[in-house]
Amino acid sequence: MKGDHLGELEELILLTVGSLHPHAYAPAIKDELVEKMNRKVVLSSIHTVLNRLESKHFVKSDFGESTPERGGKRKRYFEITPEGFKSLQELKLKRDALWNNLLTLVPSYK
Amino acid sequence: MYQPPRLASKILSRVISKELYEEISGDMEEEYNKDIQSKGRVRAQVLYLIEVFRYIQMYKGGRKYQSTNSLSMLQNYIKVAFRNLLKHKAYSIINISGLGVGLACVFIIFLFIRIETSYDKFHENGKDIYRLQHRYGFINAVAATAYERDYSEVKKSMRVHPWKKDLRITLENEDVYFEDLLMADSNFFSFFSFPLIHGDVKTSLTNKNSVAISRSFASKFFGAEDVIGEVLRIEGVMAATELPFKVSAVFEDVPYNSHLQFDMVVPFELLYDDPAINILDLWPNDWIGNYVQLEPAADPEVLEEEYLTMWQKYWDPERDTVIMDFMPLEDLYLEGYDLRSDYARHGNANQVLIFSAIAVIILLIACINFMNLATARASKRAKEVGVRKVMGAFRKQLIIQFFAESTIMTIIALVLSILILIICIPAISQMAEIDLMSGLQNIGPVLLSAFFLLVITILITGSYPALFLSSFQPVSVLSGKETKGGKGFVRRILVVFQFTISISLIIGALVVYYQMLFVKQKDLGFEPENVVVMRFGNAMALQQKWHRVKSRLESIPGVNSVMASRQVPGDNAFYWGYKFEGFTDYEDPTGDAWLGYYVGYNTLDALNVEMVMGRTFSEEISTDSTAFILNESGWKRAIQLYGEGWENPIGKTIEYYTTHSGDWAMDKKGVVIGVAKDFHHHSLQRPIDPLVIHNVNSQYLMVKVQPEKTSEVLTQVQNLWQEWNVPAAFNYEFLDEKFNASYKAEDRFNQFILIFCFLAIGIACLGLYGLSSFVAEQRVKEIGIRKVLGASEQKIVGMLSSEFLKLVGVAILIATPIAFLLMTRWLENFAFRIDLSWYYFVIGSIAAVIIAVLTVSYHSIRAATSNPVKSLRTE
Structure with a gap:
């Protein structure tokens, strides 16, 4: 079903949310993506993806303490859920299977 | 900590739902601050803005699919x-x-x-400038100055003397021109805002022998623009003497939209040097244009009342009423048109x-x-x-x-x-x-x-x-x-409305047309045809040369008679004081007074004005130089005011009071020698006034010619002009044209009303024509069935037309009273007018019906004669 499918950006962001645990919020994710993946994603896209992930129950969110550098507005921290972890893991397993095939069939590129 | 751009944040708060706003705006603000540090303020702002737009696109979700489509939809609509x-x-x-x-x-x-x-909207202080006026556009020479002196609310005052016409101007190279001239107080150019090209605003008119001329006059006289210091000699500024004037300023040509039109200005001060004018301090003497500039907060109405106080203080303590009207400069042109006399454009x-x-x-x-x-x-x-x-x-x-x-x-x-x-x-x-x-x-x-x-x-x-x-x-x-129901009703109302307007316009056009015709055909009481009018310089010149001029002109073949007259029909009459025999007081000229009308000896005869009794002026009788003639209205007024003794006015004396000697004094005394039938001494828009007709043969030379010899006579007169050394350029007008000129503007205006009325009616007919075609088309099946069942063509035409005719009928009922009210109001503008009789309304209504029938019938007849098979077979 479409709901369970993870898009490429969705996967990436879900992964980042997990890797930043428990301090994952949109600007941090953005920076992380730049740093680790050298990939620029605009804030609004990240928000969209996060909302979509939340509606698929792959992440859950909570408001943190308000900080002065945000004009007193609270951060919304995202946390990966077991379902999220499971679907990431599934995806990784499927990929690994494919990788294995690739390595066995075309070993010369290794 | 930097605040992101206000407006963008505001838009963001509108776009994003509340639950998401705190997070997103917070995130964005954080981003923004980071960007400022890494990329600088401007780029950070731009990025913030772009981001806001992204959110708009995202969260105005409901619209999203439409907006991608709207352009192609628009293309489709246009297609x-x-x-x-x-x-x-x-x-x-x-x-x-x-x-x-x-x-x-x-x-x-x-x-x-x-x-x-x-x-007059271009004057810098125009909002605070008022002209002092009462029945005429001009008053005495002291009002404005007295106001400025006595009342602190009056900031400035300025006077003009607009009556210097056709003065002889001689250049140093002896070129001669005849031009009009304005005399104005020295603050003229700072009071009004007529821009100077050369010369100084403040000092240009302080010297008594200075003259300011317009740009076009500068190039006309001297062929150059910067002509300061050039000298010209002007005759008649002060009595009949010739004085040298030095050009002190050149001003931009006066724009068309100024009530005051002039090309030369000389100082008003000169009047005080004129030995012939000793009436500058007289209060009851109207001849000077007075302007004041008030403090912005001043109330002109209060100052109007104060005029009486001043009048009592400076002139006549007994006086109990005076009229004073502060006319705002900017309204002067449009509002002042019903003044009895004015020098201003209106x-x-x-x-x-x-x-x-x-x-x-x-x-x-x-x-x-x-x-x-x-x-x-x-x-x-x-x-x-x-x-x-x-x-x-x-x-x-x-x-x-x-x-x-x-x-x-x-x-x-x-x-x-x-x-x-x-x-x-x-x-x-x-x-x-x-x-x-x-x-x-x-x-x-x-x-x-x-x-x-x-x-x-x-x-x-x-x-x-x-x-x-x-x-x-x-x-x-x-x-x-x-889909019936409401739509037919609304459409009917619109048709009725349109026809109401059209019928009112038709009736209006008819009335306007007949009123114009009436004015044109009205018997004027004199015969203006074939009379050539020429201005003969200053008043004295013609009187001195009168006998020579007359006998010389009469010898020209084609000349029927020669007249000299101070006024010609169409001119405004003069108001002065008259003391009638048996009555002790003169009529005050500032009241609703007698009008003096000044004609030469044989003018009334030559213009064929009929006499009710008595005779006209005769050169053989020496006392006739001071005699008077009344017109019929004047005679009736005399009977009414001065008793039945005036039933027979012949031989009764009238004393004539003016300020010509410098004070109110008797100017002349004479007997009434006749009563002339009423003639239209000025435009037909005004009623005939009670007149006292004087014998003054100056200023205008009139020659009644045989129509077929007009041009020969004119060339001969022009030659004589040089021989006589007349102090005015040779210009001539025909009396009938000159007279008609007084209501030419009105006439033209009415013509335009007619044209626009017809256009409006035409447009309305176009609409009706289109409408009837659709109605016929809509009912094409009904008509087919009716025909199959045996309806005659006439019946069908009648059926289709009657629907519209009913509407026209309703429109007639509404339009008649409206047109009646409006046209009654319009006709009140005329002193001599047609009666608003019933047949204008009947003709207007019939015309509307005919127009309706004609426009509708084309389609009804086509619908009625069409073959029912064609319309019925399709369904």
Whole structure:
């Protein structure tokens, strides 16, 4: 079903949310993506993806303490859920299977 | 900590739902601060803005799929609109031409109104400047100065003496010109805002022998612009002497929209040196234009009241009433038209009002046409609307579609009207003797208002069809049910409204036309034909040479008679004091007084004015130089005022009081020798005044000629002009033309009313024609069935026509009282007017019925004679 499918950006962001645990919020994710993946994603896209992930129950969110550098507005921290972890893991397993095939069939590129 | 751009944040808060706002705005603010540090403020702001737009795109989700589509939908609307235009060619032509002509008319009227309302608006202090006036546009020479001296609310005062006409001007190279001249106080150029090209605003008129001339006069006299210091000699500024004047300033030519027109200005101060004028300090003596500039907070009405105080203080303590009117400078041109006499240019506020009304009416008629035709066509478009709705069109989209259609129509109409304007403006300008192009000055506001006109037109014309057509229920439309109900009713109301206007206009046009005819054919009481009028320099010149001039002219073959006269019919009469025999007091000239009319010995005879009793002036009788003649109205007034002794006025004495000697004093005393039948001594718009006719043979030389010899006589007179060394240029006018000139403007205005009325009626007919064709088309099946069942063609024509005739009938009932009221008001402008009899209304109504029948019958007859098989076989 479409709901369970993870898009490429969705996967990436879900992964980042997990890797930043428990301090994952949109600007941090953005920076992380730049740093680790050298990939620029605009804030609004990240928000969209996060909302979509939340509606698929792959992440859950909570408001943190308000900080002065945000004009007193609270951060919304995202946390990966077991379902999220499971679907990431599934995806990784499927990929690994494919990788294995690739390595066995075309070993010369290794 | 930096705050992101305010407006963008605000937009963001609007766009994003509340629960998401805190997070997102917080995130963005954090981003923004980071960006400022890494990329600088400007780029950070730009990035923030871009981000906001992203959110708008994202969170205005409901719109999202529409907005990608809207451009192609718009293309579709435009395409469909053009297809519709081409498919219904007749309809389009009617609509577009009606609207185009309408817009052109409205724009022309707009230009006219713009010109008329632009007068005297260019003065820097114009809002605080007032002219002092009462019955005339001028008063004594002391009022303005006294106001300035006595009341602190009066900031400045300024006077002009506008009566120096046709003065002989000699240049150093002995070139001679005859020109008009204005005498003004030395603060003239700082009081008003007529810009100087050369010379100093403050000092240009302080020297008594200085003269300021306009740019065009500078080049006319000297062939250059900077002519300061040049000398010209002017005769007649002070009595008949010639004085040298030095050019002290050159001013920009006076714009057309100034009530005061002048090309030369000399100091008013000179009047005080004139030994012949000792009336400068007299209060009851009206001849000088007085202007004051008030403090912005001052109340002119309070100052008006104060005039009596001043009058009592400085002139006559007994005095209990005076009239004083502070006329705002900016209203002077339009509001002052009913003054008895004035030196200023005047327009007519009523004209502006009537033209505005006509413009609104024409635009309204054109718009109603549009709406009527669009709704009449609704039945055809109903299926399209139904299909569009079934395919998922929202009502809003349909409204946009119909607005798009009316926009396209209006734009085409606008292009058409611009073409009409380009062709017509020069012709109309010539006809109206108004340079309409000058209304295009400062094109910006004009274009802006034209744009608004367009928008308003689109809104009016688009609103009804758009709202009405988009309201159809797709089920009822597509299942073939007729969408009747309200629409026929509204359309009928619109037709009635339109016809009410048209009938009122027809009646109005008839009345205007007959009134014009009446004025033209009215017996003037004298014969103005074939009389040549020439200005013979200053008053003395003609009196001195009179006998020589007369005998010489009479010897020319073709000359019937020779007259000399201080006034000619059409001129304003003079108000002075008259003391009638048996009455102890003279009539005050500032009251509603006697008018003096000054004609030469044989003028009344030569103009064929009939005498009721007595005789006219005769050169053989020496006492006739001081004798008087009354006109019939004057005689009646004398009986009324001074008792029955005046039943036989011949031989009774009248004393004539003026200020010519410097004080109120008897100027002359004479006997009444006759009573002349009333003749129109001035324009027919005014009633004939009670006149005391004097014998003054000066200023105008009039020659009654045989019509076939006019040109030969004129060349001979011109030759004599040089021989006599007349101190005025040789110019001549024909008396009838000169007289007609006094109401020529009115006449022209009425012609324009007629033209615009006919256009309005024409546009209304176009609409009716289009409408009837649709009604006939709509009922084509009904007609087919009726014919199959045996209805005769006449019956069907009658049936179709009667529907419209009923509406016309209702319109007649409404229009008659409206037209009656309006035309009664209009006719009140005329002292001599036609009666508003019933047949104007009957003729107007019959004309409307005939127009309706003619326009409708074409389609009814075509519908009635068509073959029913054709219309019935399709379903």
